[in-house]
Amino acid sequence: MQGRRTAxxxxxxxxxxxxxxxxxxGPSLRALVKARGISITQFAASVAVSHAFxxxxxxxxxxxxxxxxxxxxxxxxxxxxLTAAQVATVTGHE
Numbered sequence: 700m701q702g703r704r705t706a707x708x709x710x711x712x713x714x715x716x717x718x719x720x721x722x723x724x725g726p727s728l729r730a731l732v733k734a735r736g737i738s739i740t741q742f743a744a745s746v747a748v749s750h751a752f753x754x755x756x757x758x759x760x761x762x763x764x765x766x767x768x769x770x771x772x773x774x775x776x777x778x779x780x781l782t783a784a785q786v787a788t789v790t791g792h793e
Contacts, residue, residue: 725759727784731774732757745773 732742743753746769756762762770771778 724756724761728762728770728781729757731776731781731784735774737773742773746770 732739737745739753739757740750743750746753746766748766756770767778767781771781774781776784
């Protein structure tokens with residue numbers, strides 16, 4: 700008998716395609732964090748996630764909708780600015 704596959708306990712860790720404008724993470728997010736002069740550890744604590752979780756976002760995994768507003772608050776950007784930064788990074792039109 701084959702084992703059953705269970706749903707991932709981390710559904711927000713699945714990377715989204717770059718044509719999805721909600722796929723914020725990666726270089727644009729890293730640049731915003733750096734521009735604010737905060738460390739990954741400080742960023743993670745401010746958003747109330749683990750260091751590993753924040754690092755995954757900085758490495759390109761998407762930010763879930765439940766964390767997105769807090770990320771915007773911490774980085775002092777609007778949701779539209781956060782999305783625009785990602786789209787510019789992906790398309791090369793900064």
